[in-house]
Structure formats: C-alpha cells, structure tokens
Amino acid sequence: MRNNTSYFFYYSLPRYTMSLMQNAVNFSIFYIYRNLFLLGDIETGLGIFIGRIVIGIASLLFGYMSDKTNHGIIGRRKTYVGIGMPLLIFSFFLMFNPYLFLKDTTYLFTWFLITVILFNLFYGLIVIPYQAWMMEITEKTEDRMVVSSIQQIMNTVGSFTGIAFALIMIALLEDSLINPSFIIAFLAIGISGLVLMLPSLFKVEDIDKNNNRTSILSDMQIIISNRNYLWWLISLAFSMIGVFLLLTVLLDIIQLVFHVTNSTQQAYFAISFFIGSIISYIFWTRITVKRGKITAIIGSYLLSAITLPFINIINYLGVGNFIFGYLFGFIVGISLGVYYVFIYTIIADFSDKDEQQTGVNRSGSFTGISLAFTNIFQAIGGLIAGLLASNRFIINLEHTTLITSFFLLVSIIFIKKSELKNM
Numbered sequence: 001m002r003n004n005t006s007y008f009f010y011y012s013l014p015r016y017t018m019s020l021m022q023n024a025v026n027f028s029i030f031y032i033y034r035n036l037f038l039l040g041d042i043e044t045g046l047g048i049f050i051g052r053i054v055i056g057i058a059s060l061l062f063g064y065m066s067d068k069t070n071h072g073i074i075g076r077r078k079t080y081v082g083i084g085m086p087l088l089i090f091s092f093f094l095m096f097n098p099y100l101f102l103k104d105t106t107y108l109f110t111w112f113l114i115t116v117i118l119f120n121l122f123y124g125l126i127v128i129p130y131q132a133w134m135m136e137i138t139e140k141t142e143d144r145m146v147v148s149s150i151q152q153i154m155n156t157v158g159s160f161t162g163i164a165f166a167l168i169m170i171a172l173l174e175d176s177l178i179n180p181s182f183i184i185a186f187l188a189i190g191i192s193g194l195v196l197m198l199p200s201l202f203k204v205e206d207i208d209k210n211n212n213r214t215s216i217l218s219d220m221q222i223i224i225s226n227r228n229y230l231w232w233l234i235s236l237a238f239s240m241i242g243v244f245l246l247l248t249v250l251l252d253i254i255q256l257v258f259h260v261t262n263s264t265q266q267a268y269f270a271i272s273f274f275i276g277s278i279i280s281y282i283f284w285t286r287i288t289v290k291r292g293k294i295t296a297i298i299g300s301y302l303l304s305a306i307t308l309p310f311i312n313i314i315n316y317l318g319v320g321n322f323i324f325g326y327l328f329g330f331i332v333g334i335s336l337g338v339y340y341v342f343i344y345t346i347i348a349d350f351s352d353k354d355e356q357q358t359g360v361n362r363s364g365s366f367t368g369i370s371l372a373f374t375n376i377f378q379a380i381g382g383l384i385a386g387l388l389a390s391n392r393f394i395i396n397l398e399h400t401t402l403i404t405s406f407f408l409l410v411s412i413i414f415i416k417k418s419e420l421k422n423m
Contacts, residue, residue: 005146010199011137012150014081017193018127019158020165021092025119026244028166029095030385031251033112036173037098043109045386048248051116052379056372058124063368064219066129067361077133078206084126085197089190091118096169097186099177120375128371132363135348137204145288148345152281160274165189167270170251171263219365222358228418229350233370235415236343237377239301242407244381245400246308246332252389252397257311258325265322272326276333283334284342293342297415301408304335308401343370 030048033039039047066080094101095115102111138144165185172179224230246253254260260269280300287296308331314324344367351366388397395403 005150007204008137008143008147008150010203011134012147012154012200013196014085014126014130014193014200015151015154016158016161017085017189017196018088018123018130019155020162020189020193021088021119022123023159023162024166024169025092025095026247027163027250028170029116030248030382030389032096032166032170032173033108034389036170036177037108037112038105039108039112041389042386044112045383045389047109047112047116048382048385049379050113051120052244052375052382054117055120055124056374056376056379058121059128059368059370059372059375060220060365061368062124062128063132063364063366063371065364066132067219067364076206077129077136078201080129081126081133081197082201084122084129085193086190088119088122088126089186089193091115091122093186093190095119097178097182124371124375128368129364131344131347131371132351132367133204133206134344135351135363135366136206136361138348144345144348145285148342149281149285151344152285156274156277156281159277160270163270163273164267167263167266170266219362220369223354223362223366223369226350226354231414231418232346232350233373235411235413235418236370237373238407238414239411240374240377241381241384242404242411244378245384245407246404248382248385249389249397249400250332253311253400254325254328256398257314258322258328260322260325265325268322268326269329272329273333276330276335278333280334288342293346294415294418297342298412300335301412304331305405305408305412307331307335308405311401312399343374 030044033047034041034044062080066077095112095118098108098111098115102108134144134147138147168185169182172181251266254266254269260266284296284300287299311328347366347370348363351361351363354366355361355363384403385397385400387393388395388400
C-alpha cells in the first residue's frame with residue numbers, strides 16, 4: 001500500500017467533478033426551477049425531498065453492494081466509480097436542460113422529478129464506494145487527514161467552480177431557456193470529469209480486502225449498536241437539515257435580504273464564499289491538530305449559530321446591502337466548511353476501528369449508512385425550503401438562518417455525547 005502525497009492526489013481528483021456538480025445543483029436548482037422554469041414552490045421542494053430520499057436509500061444499497069462485490073480484474077470500488085461518473089454527468093445535463101426536450105411546463109414537474117432522482121441515484125452509485133475506498137488505501141488516521149486535506153482542496157475548488165457555473169447558467173437562462181452555449185459548457189464539464197477520473201482508476205490500488213459476507217440487516221444492526229457512532233450520526237443528521245436548507249435557498253436569501261441581484265454582485269458573493277471556505281479549511285484543520293475534531297466541529301457550529309441570526313436583525317432594520325451580502329457569504333463559507341473537512345475521515349476512522357475488532361471490512365456499509373442518514377435529513381431541509389418559499393406560514397425564507405441555527409445547536413447537544421476526541 002502506497003502512502004505518498006501524489007498517490008493520494010490521484011485518488012482525490014474525481015472529488016473535484018463530484019463537488020462541482022453537487023454544489024451547482026445544491027446552490028441553484030431550487031432557484032432555477034422556481035424562478036426561471038416557473039415550477040411551483042412546493043413542487044420544487046418536494047422534488048428535492050424525493051431526490052434526497054432516493055440517495056439515502058441508494059447509499060445503504062450501494063455501500064453494502066460494493067463491500068460484497070468481488071474484486072475481479074477492474075477492482076471492487078473502481079467498478080462503481082467508472083460506471084457512475086458518466087451516468088452522473090449525463091443526468092446533470094438533463095436536469096438543467098428540460099426545454100431541449102419539453103415544449104411547455106405541462107410535464108415539467110415529471111421531468112424534474114425523474115432527473116433529480118437519476119442524478120441523486122448516480123451520485124450515490126459513485127460517491128459511496130469511492131469514499132469507502134479511502135479507508136482501504138490509508139493505514140492510519142494521519143494518512144486519512146492527508147487525503148481529507150487534498151479532498152478538501154478539490155471540494156473547495158469544485159464548489160467554487162460549481163457555484164460560478166451555476167451563476168453563469170442563471171445569467172444565460174434569464175436571456176433564453178434554450179441556449180447553445182449550454183451544450184459547450186456541459187460538454188466541457190463532462191470531458192474534464194472523465195479525464196480527471198482516469199488517474200484514480202489506473203494509478204490507485206483497489207485493494208482486495210476480505211469481502212463482507214454478512215447480510216445488510218446484520219451490518220446495520222452491528223454498526224448502529226456502536227453508541228459512539230450513533231451519537232455522531234444523530235448529530236450529523238440534525239446539522240444537515242439546517243445546512244442543506246440554508247444552501248438550498250442561499251440565492252433567494254441574498255436577493256431578498258441583501259439585494260444581491262445582478263451577475264457581478266453574485267460573482268463577488270461567490271468569491272467571498274470561496275475565500276471563507278479556504279480559511280475554513282486552514283483554520284479548522286489547525287484546531288483539529290491542537291484540540292481534536294470534536295472541538296473543531298462544535299466551534300464551527302457555534303460560530304454559525306451565533307452569527308447567522310444577525311442576518312435577521314439586518315433584514316428587520318432594513319439596512320441590508322450587497323456589502324453585508326458578501327460578508328454573509330464569507331461567514332457561511334468559513335463556518336460550514338468543516339462538514340467537508342471531517343465527515344469522511346470520521347467515517348473511515350469508525351470503519352477502521354470496526355474492522356480491527358471484527359475482522360470484517362464494512363467500509364462501504366459505514367459510508368452508506370452515514371450518507372443515508374445525511375441525505376434523508378437533507379431531504380427534510382429541501383422540503384422545508386419549499387414550504388417556506390410558499391409564504392403559507394408565519395415564517396418564510398427570511399427566517400431560514402434562524403432555523404439553521406436551531407438545528408446546529410441541537411446537533412451540538414448530540415455530538416458532545418460522542419467520543420470523537422478519543423478517535
């Protein structure tokens with residue numbers, strides 16, 4: 001097993017494309033379908049909800065399946081990565097281009113539902129085995145932190161590129177719902193995604209560890225019986241309701257509260273978010289080295305829970321402007337970036353410890369169960385977004401930051417019950 005930086009770099013390259021597409025979807029799909037394609041508020045939220053439920057279920061199945069898949073000539077995890085990436089890219093294209101195939105809005109919700117399900121299904125097909133693969137190419141926590149650091153760089157650059165791509169799409173869609181430039185842009189993303197996938201397939205080992213021969217229900221029972229893991233999982237689930245809700249309606253918030261409306265202002269917002277994400281990676285990684293993961297996670301969630309409600313004060317006073325909007329983007333980037341820094345290293349740590357105790361490799365099942373919980377609770381966040389946008393209740397989109405803060409505080413209560421500091 002190799003453990004040099006270039007080896008881990010090859011492994012981490014596909015993360016860029018996955019982050020680009022996932023962040024483009026998370027950042028803009030609610031806004032585009034609701035405001036540009038004119039799908040109903042609740043229908044848009046419902047579509048996102050169903051898509052996340054699909055990836056939650058798929059996470060369980062794909063994680064378990066990749067554990068049980070025979071190594072073969074290609075490799076156990078590589079098979080899913082190689083098949084999943086082209087399908088993910090294709091579904092990404094379909095989701096954002098309904099009017100290349102539809103004449104009007106009659107079947108728009110059906111199109112949205114099918115494409116969002118396909119995108120989430122194929123994302124689960126690739127990301128679960130891919131992240132389970134990390135545990136098998138690293139030998140200790142220090143190696144995983146190196147991989148996580150490289151992946152965070154890919155995540156950050158991919159997130160920024162995805163948000164920038166989403167803003168370009170919005171600008172083009174505001175001129176025309178069918179634009180030839182789309183074909184070129186999506187083709188460029190597709191080709192680059194496939195090219196960046198190749199080094200991981202040809203340069204990184206897919207280690208033939210002991211296959212997991214237990215049933216999926218047995219796996220779930222064994223994994224969930226780990227109380228330390230369960231407390232962390234519950235904490236992660238609650239935090240994801242708030243985080244996903246905020247990211248889903250971020251474009252609407254910066255327009256409603258900060259009047260960030262034109263493409264130039266939105267580009268500056270994306271840059272401030274990007275800078276915040278970079279600082280988040282540096283700052284919280286250093287906190288982890290000195291104080292441990294649990295301190296970094298609690299610190300970032302507290303920072304978010306304390307600062308986000310000030311947005312409501314700014315809105316109440318009516319002093320919101322684009323400068324405050326840029327500051328808001330910076331705060332969101334620096335406070336919520338911790339999720340991407342730690343989640344997969346924590347999963348790998350739990351999986352590695354379980355394998356040491358039982359002799360069975362359940363890295364796929366650990367990854368699948370973790371992301372199943374994450375996505376199912378993110379589905380709730382997506383549904384809440386649609387309900388808030390409908391203006392049928394006392395609270396609306398302007399109260400999103402308060403709701404996010406509440407869920408982050410609940411998350412802190414549960415994570416303090418875990419023993420991540422001992423891992």
